[in-house]
Amino acid sequence: MPVPVPRQRETPATENGQAVLPQASLTLLVIEDDPAGGLTVPEILDADRHRIRLRTARNLTEASRLLTPDVHCILLDLALPSGGAASRTAAGGGTDTVDQLDTLRQVLRIAPRHAVLVLTAEADAERAAEAVRVGAQDFLFRDELDGRLLSRAIRYAVERKRADIAQYKLAESKLRAQENARLERGLLPTPLLEGSDLRFAARYRPGRSRALLGGDFYDTVRTPDGTVHAMIGDVCGHGPDEAALGVELRIAWRALTLAGLCGDELLATLQEVLEVERPCEEIFATLCTVDISPDGRRAGLCLAGHPAPLISRPGRAAQLLPYENSGPALGLLPKARWPRRQVELGGAWSLMLYTDGLIEGRVGDGRERLGQDGMVEMINRHLDRGLSGEALLEASVTEARRLNGGELTDDVAVVLLSRGTP
Structure with missing residues (x-):
């Protein structure tokens, strides 16, 4: 029919x-x-x-x-x-x-x-x-x-x-938000600073569209002897595998630090973790670790292919910490070494650790990048305005995005530790 x-x-x-x-x-x-x-x-x-x-x-x-x-x-x-x-x-x-x-x-x-x-x-x-x-x-x-x-x-x-x-x-959006929130708790931890007079602030922005997670990671803990340990790192790449590896390295760093490892010994162990967990041999990670003495006046600094931290002191312009003998990024060279350098901080200071996503954003429509020198100038402008803590980090990341002409394509993580400053 x-x-x-x-x-x-x-x-x-x-x-x-x-x-x-x-x-x-x-x-x-x-x-x-x-x-x-x-x-x-x-x-x-x-x-x-x-x-x-x-x-x-x-x-x-x-x-x-x-x-x-x-x-x-x-x-x-x-x-x-x-x-x-x-x-x-x-x-x-x-x-x-x-x-x-x-x-x-x-x-x-x-x-x-x-x-x-x-x-x-x-x-x-x-x-x-x-x-x-x-x-x-x-x-x-x-x-x-x-x-x-x-x-x-x-x-x-x-x-x-x-x-x-x-x-x-x-x-789907609600489920993704819930899942990302659970993962974010692993990537963006609560600092363990009970008993310390240091102030902590952090900002994090992933480069992937609609993502809360990227390959950048950071953490801060205080060990029983009063030493404050901080670190920031960056897994090369921007996908979910890199984000997961960043979480693994962050958790491993906290466990090893609380177990008493520091400096070269800690970084060598982290490299072993990376070599086992990375999805392919081309993956590497940069890392910056800082251990601040109980009196807050000195710090030990180790760099594994990572940009040097920025320090600012009252009445003085912010500047990069000098560091000539940094070691290679984790995962690049077997049996590598990462020398630890002693740094004098003084009585009042702010120490900023960051990933290269902050300095590799472009300036305007050209191919010029902000770079470390441009970042130092930007931070000093904000310090001259009286900004500190969370406000300083938010203004810095926002300005880097504005100079880039839109969202930064790389992940950005910034950690700020301060002592004796407003």
Whole structure:
């Protein structure tokens, strides 16, 4: 029996000999295998009295070809066999229920973002309801079909699909936020500074779009002897594997530090961790570690391919700590050594550790980068304005982004430890 799906009028409006379709009109893709077409409804109009455009396909292969982005809705005849004669039941020649819904499932796979209506006989109401449970937006009975009913069903299906997609994206966004928050707790730890007179501040911005995590990592802990240990590091790369490796290195550093390791011995052990955990041999990580004496006046500094920290003191311009004999990045050279240098801090100071994402951002539209010298000048400007702590870090990262002309492409982490300063 012919399938009564709608047909456009034979004489559409024309302009300069060409058919004119309203820009706001919807497009319906009809999938049915009746050789005669069976298009009996004369016209379908949307809510604004625009004609709904029709495309027809006799099988899923044709449907895949016609399923362009401007298609809004699909009308599927549930009697369409999923695999030709092999899909027919041996008993009566009709289509098996499972096969019919399998055809619908195939349509949903090839058109996950399109609204889908199913067409069936009134006697198959149970099967029609099952089709909606499988994923169709609504069902229609052949014997009741007319242009007005179909037009309303199309509008409803399109809006319901949009709402479903929006709800799915919202749920996905919430799950991603929850998962990122759990991971963020591992990457951005709470400093363990109980009993210390040092003040701590930090800022972190990942380079990956819509990510909370990057390959940069940092931590700060105070050991029982009163020494404050701080570190900041950067795993090369920007993907989730690098972020995960950064978390592993950060946790390993905290455990090793609390166990009493320091300097070269600690970095050598971290290199062993990296070599075991990294996804490929090309991955390396830079690292800066600082151990501040209990009286807060001296510090031991180790650099593994990482930029030197910045120190500022009252009444003096901020400057980079001198460090000529830094060791290589972790993972580059087997059996490498990382010499520890003693640094005099004084009575009042602020020490800023950072990753290269802060200094490698561009300045304006050219190829010039901010660099360490540009960063020092920027920090001194903010210090002259009286900024310190969280406000200093926020202003510095914001200005680096502004100079770059937009978001920084690399991860950025900055840690600030202060003593005796406002």
